[in-house]
Amino acid sequence: VTRAAWVLAALLVPTIAAADVEVIIVNGDAAGVGMNDPTAVAPVGGNPGTTLGQQRFNALQRAADLWGQTLDSEVPIRIRATWAARSCDATSAVLASCGSNGFLRDFGGGIGMLENTWYARALADRLAGADLDPAGDADMVATFNINIGKDDCLENAHWYYGFDHEEGDSGVDVVGTAMHEFGHGLGFLSTVDAATGSLLSGFPDAYARFLFDIQTNKAWTAMSNAERMASAIRPRRVVFTGQNAVAAAQTTLVTPIPRLRVTAPGSVDGNYEVVEGTLSTTVAASGVKTANLQVANDNLFVPRTGDMTAAEAANASATDGCGTNKASMTGKIAIVDRGLCSFSYKVQNAQDSGAIAVIVVNNVAGSPSVMVPATFTPPFTTTIPAVMVSQADGTALKNAAASGTVSVVLELEPGVTAGADALHRPFVNTPSVLAPGSSVSHWDPTAIPNLLMEPNATGDETDSVDMTLPAFRDIGWYGDGDLDGLPDPSDNCPLAANPEQFDGDADGDGDACDNCPVVPNGDQANADGDSVGDACDNDDDNDTIADSGDNCPTDANPDQADGDGDGVGDACELDDDEDGIPDADDNCPETANPTQEDSDGDGDGDACDEDSDGDKIPDATDNCPTMANVDQDDRDDDGLGDPCDSKNDSGGCAIAPSGSSSSGLLWLMLLSIGALLGRRR
Amino acid sequence: VTSVANAGSRPVYPGEMRWFPPLLLLLGACASEDAPFRPSPEAVQKHVADLAPAVTKSADGLKLTSLAGGGVYVDTEGRMQAAMVARRDASGKLVIECVDSTAAAESFFRAEPTAKGATE
Numbered sequence: 001v002t003r004a005a006w007v008l009a010a011l012l013v014p015t016i017a018a019a020d021v022e023v024i025i026v027n028g029d030a031a032g033v034g035m036n037d038p039t040a041v042a043p044v045g046g047n048p049g050t051t052l053g054q055q056r057f058n059a060l061q062r063a064a065d066l067w068g069q070t071l072d073s074e075v076p077i078r079i080r081a082t083w084a085a086r087s088c089d090a091t092s093a094v095l096a097s098c099g100s101n102g103f104l105r106d107f108g109g110g111i112g113m114l115e116n117t118w119y120a121r122a123l124a125d126r127l128a129g130a131d132l133d134p135a136g137d138a139d140m141v142a143t144f145n146i147n148i149g150k151d152d153c154l155e156n157a158h159w160y161y162g163f164d165h166e167e168g169d170s171g172v173d174v175v176g177t178a179m180h181e182f183g184h185g186l187g188f189l190s191t192v193d194a195a196t197g198s199l200l201s202g203f204p205d206a207y208a209r210f211l212f213d214i215q216t217n218k219a220w221t222a223m224s225n226a227e228r229m230a231s232a233i234r235p236r237r238v239v240f241t242g243q244n245a246v247a248a249a250q251t252t253l254v255t256p257i258p259r260l261r262v263t264a265p266g267s268v269d270g271n272y273e274v275v276e277g278t279l280s281t282t283v284a285a286s287g288v289k290t291a292n293l294q295v296a297n298d299n300l301f302v303p304r305t306g307d308m309t310a311a312e313a314a315n316a317s318a319t320d321g322c323g324t325n326k327a328s329m330t331g332k333i334a335i336v337d338r339g340l341c342s343f344s345y346k347v348q349n350a351q352d353s354g355a356i357a358v359i360v361v362n363n364v365a366g367s368p369s370v371m372v373p374a375t376f377t378p379p380f381t382t383t384i385p386a387v388m389v390s391q392a393d394g395t396a397l398k399n400a401a402a403s404g405t406v407s408v409v410l411e412l413e414p415g416v417t418a419g420a421d422a423l424h425r426p427f428v429n430t431p432s433v434l435a436p437g438s439s440v441s442h443w444d445p446t447a448i449p450n451l452l453m454e455p456n457a458t459g460d461e462t463d464s465v466d467m468t469l470p471a472f473r474d475i476g477w478y479g480d481g482d483l484d485g486l487p488d489p490s491d492n493c494p495l496a497a498n499p500e501q502f503d504g505d506a507d508g509d510g511d512a513c514d515n516c517p518v519v520p521n522g523d524q525a526n527a528d529g530d531s532v533g534d535a536c537d538n539d540d541d542n543d544t545i546a547d548s549g550d551n552c553p554t555d556a557n558p559d560q561a562d563g564d565g566d567g568v569g570d571a572c573e574l575d576d577d578e579d580g581i582p583d584a585d586d587n588c589p590e591t592a593n594p595t596q597e598d599s600d601g602d603g604d605g606d607a608c609d610e611d612s613d614g615d616k617i618p619d620a621t622d623n624c625p626t627m628a629n630v631d632q633d634d635r636d637d638d639g640l641g642d643p644c645d646s647k648n649d650s651g652g653c654a655i656a657p658s659g660s661s662s663s664g665l666l667w668l669m670l671l672s673i674g675a676l677l678g679r680r681r
Numbered sequence: 682v683t684s685v686a687n688a689g690s691r692p693v694y695p696g697e698m699r700w701f702p703p704l705l706l707l708l709g710a711c712a713s714e715d716a717p718f719r720p721s722p723e724a725v726q727k728h729v730a731d732l733a734p735a736v737t738k739s740a741d742g743l744k745l746t747s748l749a750g751g752g753v754y755v756d757t758e759g760r761m762q763a764a765m766v767a768r769r770d771a772s773g774k775l776v777i778e779c780v781d782s783t784a785a786a787e788s789f790f791r792a793e794p795t796a797k798g799a800t801e
Contacts, residue, residue, distance in 0.1 A: 092768035100761065181763060198740075
């Protein structure tokens with residue numbers, strides 16, 4: 001097959017909608033190999049190539065076209081690609097690599113270029129409107145491992161050349177892999193040296209300019225080398241601050257995340273970061289869980305096939321959750337140690353003992369990990385939520401639970417979603433040194449949904465460039481997104497061409513994109529999501545009730561229901577704990593308690609009352625927290641106060657709760673029986 | 682890395698049974714139940730050595746060029762890249778991750794990976 005033949009075949013590949021920039025795959029392979037391999041193959045997954053070489057080229061060009069249709073540049077982007085031997089053995093391999101051939105700064109670029117900032121070559125060309133490469137070489141270089149699937153090179157795997165991302169379990173998606181790696185070459189990459197924290201030749205790159213550490217409140221550009229090194233391994237503490245990425249995160253990263261709120265005792269109360277897995281249900285789906293913690297107390301762990309070896313089982317502890325529990329956990333939230341057996345077993349065991357949720361304590365320092373199901377039998381039937389806490393937090397909670405009652409609420413963290421902080425700034429990947437993973441040049445893997453530029457290939461890749469596109473806008477791609485001649489940062493309508501910049505109400509939003517051009521409304525609030533901003537909309541929630549007479553003007557409630565008659569519609573009554581009881585009527589407004597139990601009748605619901613029974617003994621130390629027992633009597637010394645103890649064991653007799661009207665009678669009967677028995681002797 | 686030449690183009694590493702790879706895989710799984718697919722230290726070294734020139738962020742020795750029209754250009758000479766790496770997890774499932782440093786690559790090959798999470 002001649003070079004001309006595969007070029008012709010490539011031209012026959014179905015094209016993507018007209019690209020805004022031409023991205024050219026430059027075939028760097030020698031004759032007869034790589035993209036020139038003449039081996040006959042059948043077309044696959046939309047790739048029409050009939051030789052291996054054609055399919056390889058087509059797959060890379062497909063990825064290039066997908067980027068090309070999303071970026072804007074007058075300068076074509078050239079990627080020199082080769083298929084060559086890379087390191088591998090039977091079960092592992094280097095698949096591919098890609099990067100920019102060079103970086104430029106202070107090149108007199110036009111709109112959007114920042115001074116003293118390195119730009120990847122393709123992006124620099126775009127900003128300058130000309131090819132700046134002094135040597136005329138390609139902008140990016142990419143290499144793919146030609147031996148994948150051969151003997152001793154990731155055996156039983158293969159490159160998948162289809163365009164449909166249907167690579168299957170043993171396939172490696174070339175298009176998805178190339179899209180990701182090309183993304184780095186186009187500028188989604190920090191040039192900061194992770195080993196030293198140093199900037200490239202003393203200057204930051206366009207990507208690093210948007211990295212910000214929320215723990216130290218410092219931008220990466222303002223940090224010392226040592227500070228950058230520390231920040232790079234601070235999980236979920238570094239965000240990308242570009243305004244376009246942040247705006248996109250608000251509509252893309254919308255999955256709520258759980259948190260653990262400890263309500264008692266005071267020594268450990270507060271909010272704890274937890275990471276949810278995909279073992280069973282989610283906290284969002286299962287609802288708020290309010291309960292006491294119960295530290296696991298396991299029976300002997302019996303290793304199962306595919307799980308642990310006998311030798312490892314010998315290291316079992318009573319708190320690892322691997323064995324069945326010695327006591328009931330009914331209504332409790334189990335807290336177990338990570339390690340020894342799979343998470344699935346821990347959750348299954350706790351659930352079988354009656355637990356309503358599981359907290360796994362990490363066994364290494366650093367942030368909690370995402371827990372995923374075991375990949376082997378037996379089938380698990382877990383239906384309770386499970387989360388992981390850090391080793392430090394978990395140890396504190398276990399210690400507290402060992403010496404008293406720890407009351408917790410497993411709930412959703414208000415306003416925070418997976419993959420972003422409370423201000424909707426997307427996290428970049430900053431794994432602890434103990435966890436495998438790449439560095440800040442990726443989105444954090446906790447993001448939901450999965451994103452193209454996360455470090456892990458998740459098998460659900462698509463043609464979408466998702467959150468990467470707005471991030472690219474931030475770093476300089478689309479410096480003038482609407483091509484009206486004004487740079488986005490100073491354009492009052494960056495996505496609507498308006499070179500005249502008219503702004504009739506002087507609210508900062510140009511008339512061309514202002515949802516209420518005659519009334520100043522800088523926030524562009526639009527509760528009902530129609531085309532008219534609230535400031536101009538006399539029915540903000542589109543419920544057909546005019547705002548002036550609507551008892552809930554921004555939440556649709558055509559029935560105007562107002563259960564408590566306070567003039568505020570039920571639909572917009574504040575209900576912070578989402579338990580269905582409006583805050584104004586809730587005896588525990590910040591703790592979900594739909595039943596509103598209030599044992600001591602003091603107006604504070606039991607769920608948030610530190611002394612539920614009003615006996616002046618705090619629940620944390622009360623041996624019967626739901627029934628008043630000032631004397632704390634405990635006849636059988638089992639730790640459970642007599643009023644709560646339906647079966648005192650010391651005498652083998654049932655003792656009625658003190659304070660009960662029947663207690664005196666019962667004692668009288670017992671004394672009588674005793675006297676009778678005494679006489680018989 | 683200790684290696685011995687063989688008839689093929691690729692070195693054979695101590696302990697490998699090049700003549701029957703499927704058997705090697707099977708024996709490997711039986712010999713080490715806890716990590717049947719974990720790359721050997723030698724293999725990890727080899728992968729990292731292959732990746733190091735591409736993923737290093739070191740600017741040592743890179744040449745800065747002043748452009749005629751203004752500005753500064755640095756040729757990365759093949760550095761500053763990201764790389765996709767793959768291995769099998771304990772169950773034999775293929776796990777793929779992108780790394781941009783040798784430390785990240787080493788961590789990926791040495792630790793027990795999963796597709797976006799941990800099973801134990």
